Amino acid sequence: MGHDHPTTGPTPQLRCGPLLEGDAELIDAATDVVDRSSDGAVHTVAAAVRDGSGRLHVGMNVYHFTGGPCAELVVLGSARAAGGDHLEVIAAVGAGNRGVLSPCGRCRQVLADLHPRLRVIVPTADGVGSVPIRDLLPFGYEQTYERRPR
Numbered sequence: 001m002g003h004d005h006p007t008t009g010p011t012p013q014l015r016c017g018p019l020l021e022g023d024a025e026l027i028d029a030a031t032d033v034v035d036r037s038s039d040g041a042v043h044t045v046a047a048a049v050r051d052g053s054g055r056l057h058v059g060m061n062v063y064h065f066t067g068g069p070c071a072e073l074v075v076l077g078s079a080r081a082a083g084g085d086h087l088e089v090i091a092a093v094g095a096g097n098r099g100v101l102s103p104c105g106r107c108r109q110v111l112a113d114l115h116p117r118l119r120v121i122v123p124t125a126d127g128v129g130s131v132p133i134r135d136l137l138p139f140g141y142e143q144t145y146e147r148r149p150r
């Protein structure tokens with residue numbers, strides 16, 4: 001008896017691209033914020049994003065047991081509040097010299113849904129690189145309800 005198993009090939013490997021021009025500046029901006037502003041408890045990760053006009057926006061996480069937002073989500077709101085749109089690339093950096101952090105599952109879903117062309121800076125075994133958000137969430141959940149205007 002055979003199974004109808006759709007995946008028979010090898011596990012696909014994540015292809016991580018190199019950093020592009022301006023990415024180091026983005027990482028530096030997030031690093032500056034987290035080094036300057038982390039309190040080691042509530043605010044421990046900073047994120048920076050570059051919008052379509054080339055402007056950088058920064059934000060920090062707000063840890064709380066009820067589900068406080070990650071830095072990646074806070075910076076989406078910060079960018080919008082400053083008039084930023086068409087976000088191009090995002091990076092998050094952890095306090096305590098943790099360096100660049102990969103977005104959590106919730107953030108991957110939010111970023112993919114709201115900014116599907118976003119590039120994400122991620123740590124790899126070979127250093128820091130970048131990938132399209134869609135590559136970080138293969139077979140992602142698709143919203144079936146009507147999207148609200150934004």
Ligand SMILES: [Zn+2]
Nearest residue numbers: 070103104107
């Ligand atoms: Zn997250």
